[in-house]
Amino acid sequence: MKIPILDLKKQYKGIRLEVDRALRKVMAEQDFVLGKELDTLEKEIASYCHTRYAAGVASGTDALILALRALGVKEGDEVITTPFTFFATAEAVSIVGARPVFVDIDPKTYNMDPGLIEDKISDSTKAVIVVHLYGQCADMDPIIAIVKRHNLKIIEDCAQAVGAAYKTKRAGSMGDAGALSFFPSKNLGAFGDGGMVVANDLALAERVRLLRAHGSPGRYIHTMIGTNSRLDSMQAAVLRVKLKYLDGWLKTRRENAEYYNKNLSSLPLEIPYVPDANVHTYHLYTLRVREGSSELIRFLASAGIEARTYYPVPLHLQECYASLGYKRGDLPEAEKAAQETLSIPVYPEMTLKEKDFVIAAIKDFF
Numbered sequence: 001m002k003i004p005i006l007d008l009k010k011q012y013k014g015i016r017l018e019v020d021r022a023l024r025k026v027m028a029e030q031d032f033v034l035g036k037e038l039d040t041l042e043k044e045i046a047s048y049c050h051t052r053y054a055a056g057v058a059s060g061t062d063a064l065i066l067a068l069r070a071l072g073v074k075e076g077d078e079v080i081t082t083p084f085t086f087f088a089t090a091e092a093v094s095i096v097g098a099r100p101v102f103v104d105i106d107p108k109t110y111n112m113d114p115g116l117i118e119d120k121i122s123d124s125t126k127a128v129i130v131v132h133l134y135g136q137c138a139d140m141d142p143i144i145a146i147v148k149r150h151n152l153k154i155i156e157d158c159a160q161a162v163g164a165a166y167k168t169k170r171a172g173s174m175g176d177a178g179a180l181s182f183f184p185s186k187n188l189g190a191f192g193d194g195g196m197v198v199a200n201d202l203a204l205a206e207r208v209r210l211l212r213a214h215g216s217p218g219r220y221i222h223t224m225i226g227t228n229s230r231l232d233s234m235q236a237a238v239l240r241v242k243l244k245y246l247d248g249w250l251k252t253r254r255e256n257a258e259y260y261n262k263n264l265s266s267l268p269l270e271i272p273y274v275p276d277a278n279v280h281t282y283h284l285y286t287l288r289v290r291e292g293s294s295e296l297i298r299f300l301a302s303a304g305i306e307a308r309t310y311y312p313v314p315l316h317l318q319e320c321y322a323s324l325g326y327k328r329g330d331l332p333e334a335e336k337a338a339q340e341t342l343s344i345p346v347y348p349e350m351t352l353k354e355k356d357f358v359i360a361a362i363k364d365f366f
């Protein structure tokens with residue numbers, strides 16, 4: 001049996017007629033950029049994320065960059081974030097000219113450890129980017145309290161966590177801005193790149209709207225230096241179809257995770273830890289194996305099962321960040337997690353047979 005980490009062809013099969021119809025409608029109308037589909041999607045996503053506003057952009061990376069710029073983060077500033085995330089989180093900070101300052105993670109949730117943030121705040125600190133890794137929210141209450149105490153801005157990187165909840169709040173609704181990614185492999189994926197900034201503050205949302213379209217409030221008028229970063233109508237049309245299915249898909253991801261939990265918890269590994277405050281969306285189902293995680297990945301590969309480590313090199317140890325001056329051992333929990341974690345297929349279209357095959361292979365390994 002071959003079981004990839006994600007099978008988007010199966011997802012497409014289930015919604016093909018609707019998606020194809022939506023795409024043909026956009027083609028018939030030839031209304032490709034900043035049109036009606038995007039307007040409607042922005043309203044639907046804002047409502048889904050429990051925010052007042054949403055602004056579509058070209059990618060999750062651009063959502064982070066434009067949120068930072070709209071919040072006034074610039075050259076010489078520092079932005080506190082986690083080293084255990086996809087590279088784009090820190091890259092966005094660097095692109096606006098600021099400096100990423102990394103805080104180690106909680107070893108159970110893999111999200112930023114709120115207890116370590118305050119120590120890293122300096123006179124140059126302007127913002128915190130919280131990442132809701134693997135589809136569950138970071139511990140937001142203490143982080144928000146710190147951010148308020150020091151008068152900082154907070155951006156939620158929700159690229160992996162659309163639909164996740166912390167207490168009664170949706171991911172993206174708790175900070176000054178939330179950044180969503182519609183990269184095809186994300187839980188709500190487009191047919192290409194895409195992203196969105198969600199926010200409750202109108203002025204902030206409008207700054208993002210200006211920045212994404214050359215700082216232009218009207219034709220050939222430019223009030224700021226922006227860029228070209230728009231979510232086009234073809235992507236918006238696909239996303240509007242998929243959004244209707246998202247809650248069902250997230251529910252099935254949770255059921256798959258619970259099935260794994262039940263069948264794997266007696267093995268010498270750690271299943272995902274979900275604090276009571278959280279509703280996890282299982283963008284990734286991640287195990288920790290203290291000894292032999294790479295052997296397990298290879299063993300599963302030989303059985304036809306794709307498992308991967310997200311992410312094997314923490315950002316403070318990336319070559320491009322050598323100039324930040326970190327060394328191995330500085331952020332021990334992130335470094336350990338990078339060595340000991342692996343994610344296994346959890347996508348909603350998996351059959352019972354496939355899940356049982358994965359479970360049997362992991363049992364075989366041990």
Ligand SMILES: *Cc1c(COP(=O)(O)O)cnc(C)c1O
Pocket residue numbers: 059060061062085086088089131157159160180181182183193194195
């Ligand atoms: C995918 C991802 C991004 C970047 O999103 P793109 O749409 O690929 O630019 C940023 N942060 C995290 C945590 C991600 O997983």
